[in-house]
Amino acid sequence: MEKHIFNAGPCKLPQPAIDAAIAAIRDFDNTGVSILSISHRTPGWERIMAETEQLWRELLNIPDEYAVLFLGGGASTQFFTVPANLLKNKAAYLQTGVWAKKAAKEAKFYGDVEIVASSEDKNYSYIPKNYVVPTDADYFHITTNNTIYGTEIHTDLDCPVNLVADMSSDIMSRPVDVTKYALIYGGAQKNVGPAGVAFVIVRKDLLGQAGRPLQTMVDYRTHIGAEPKNNSMFNTPPVFSIFVMHETLKWIKKMGGVEAMQRRNREKADLLYNEIDRNKLFVGTAAREDRSLMNVCFVMQPEYKEHEAEFLEFAKAHGMVGIKGHRSVGGFRASLYNACELSDVQALVACMQEFEKKFL
Numbered sequence: 001m002e003k004h005i006f007n008a009g010p011c012k013l014p015q016p017a018i019d020a021a022i023a024a025i026r027d028f029d030n031t032g033v034s035i036l037s038i039s040h041r042t043p044g045w046e047r048i049m050a051e052t053e054q055l056w057r058e059l060l061n062i063p064d065e066y067a068v069l070f071l072g073g074g075a076s077t078q079f080f081t082v083p084a085n086l087l088k089n090k091a092a093y094l095q096t097g098v099w100a101k102k103a104a105k106e107a108k109f110y111g112d113v114e115i116v117a118s119s120e121d122k123n124y125s126y127i128p129k130n131y132v133v134p135t136d137a138d139y140f141h142i143t144t145n146n147t148i149y150g151t152e153i154h155t156d157l158d159c160p161v162n163l164v165a166d167m168s169s170d171i172m173s174r175p176v177d178v179t180k181y182a183l184i185y186g187g188a189q190k191n192v193g194p195a196g197v198a199f200v201i202v203r204k205d206l207l208g209q210a211g212r213p214l215q216t217m218v219d220y221r222t223h224i225g226a227e228p229k230n231n232s233m234f235n236t237p238p239v240f241s242i243f244v245m246h247e248t249l250k251w252i253k254k255m256g257g258v259e260a261m262q263r264r265n266r267e268k269a270d271l272l273y274n275e276i277d278r279n280k281l282f283v284g285t286a287a288r289e290d291r292s293l294m295n296v297c298f299v300m301q302p303e304y305k306e307h308e309a310e311f312l313e314f315a316k317a318h319g320m321v322g323i324k325g326h327r328s329v330g331g332f333r334a335s336l337y338n339a340c341e342l343s344d345v346q347a348l349v350a351c352m353q354e355f356e357k358k359f360l
């Protein structure tokens with residue numbers, strides 16, 4: 001039976017990227033050596049690194065003033081690396097979920113942290129509005145897509161101070177005006193590759209001003225390097241993860257870039273939200289205007305609550321993978337990242353309609 005993968009991360013990747021990965025494990029770049037065994041100093045690999053950076057710059061229109069880095073440690077390592085590099089006195093954070101809360105916690109090691117607004121009062125089911133960002137903050141940190149709760153900030157905010165964004169779960173899902181941000185980071189495993197690599201896009205002129213000594217690996221300037229550049233090669237990069245990211249970006253480009261991704265993602269999300277709103281068994285958990293195009297969270301209506309486990313079993317038997325909601329929200333979550341096809345969502349919707357028939 002065909003599997004429809006809705007995992008929240010690591011998640012579904014484009015089949016061409018997976019096929020290229022399999023081929024490269026056997027033989028990388030006609031070298032007769034597996035990608036798992038090559039030296040990261042071989043010219044063939046240096047070309048992949050350069051192309052990967054180029055693809056990022058092309059797809060997101062990243063200007064030369066920004067460095068693009070590929071680092072280990074996941075998004076969680078950036079929670080402390082960002083303040084280590086950018087926080088002088090005070091930082092402001094928008095608390096839209098546990099990832100945002102965890103990011104703020106790490107910033108406290110380096111200075112004052114002001115939580116400008118939080119939606120914790122309603123289990124992070126909405127994005128706070130009408131808050132004021134203090135103009136004396138070194139930066140304002142947001143989480144553009146809240147993976148666990150299915151809420152998303154759909155626009156690039158105008159911000160009076162440097163804007164920093166965790167875009168782990170919506171990077172490359174839509175066009176972004178990079179020039180509005182001081183720094184963008186995230187783990188690759190939600191939309192641009194497998195686990196094992198994080199991306200950082202940072203405006204170079206902001207670095208080296210935090211006024212504290214930094215460990216070599218924590219200082220972004222180490223990874224940017226002087227001429228000749230380190231290009232994220234100061235130490236061994238996550239070679240295989242970057243290879244698959246490279247193939248994933250090639251696929252995004254071939255499909256028409258981030259504008260095409262946005263169209264696809266809107267179509268998929270519309271289809272599923274419309275079914276949730278129509279189907280008498282289900283109800284969405286996120287505020288309508290903040291609904292995420294990436295993670296669709298829903299639960300059973302109170303009067304059908306006892307059938308939740310039954311629906312999960314039913315869906316599983318129909319090939320659905322990974323639709324159990326995060327424990328802090330419950331119910332269901334379908335992650336519709338770039339590689340998820342409209343046909344996957346159609347299969348899930350058919351499953352919801354089929355299940356509803358039991359109660360008509």
Ligand SMILES: *Cc1c(COP(=O)(O)O)cnc(C)c1O
Pocket residue numbers: 009073074075076077099143145146147166167168169186187188190
């Ligand atoms: C998954 C996730 C993280 C954590 O990423 P790791 O790479 O596992 O450290 C951080 N922020 C957001 C928004 C996420 O979805």
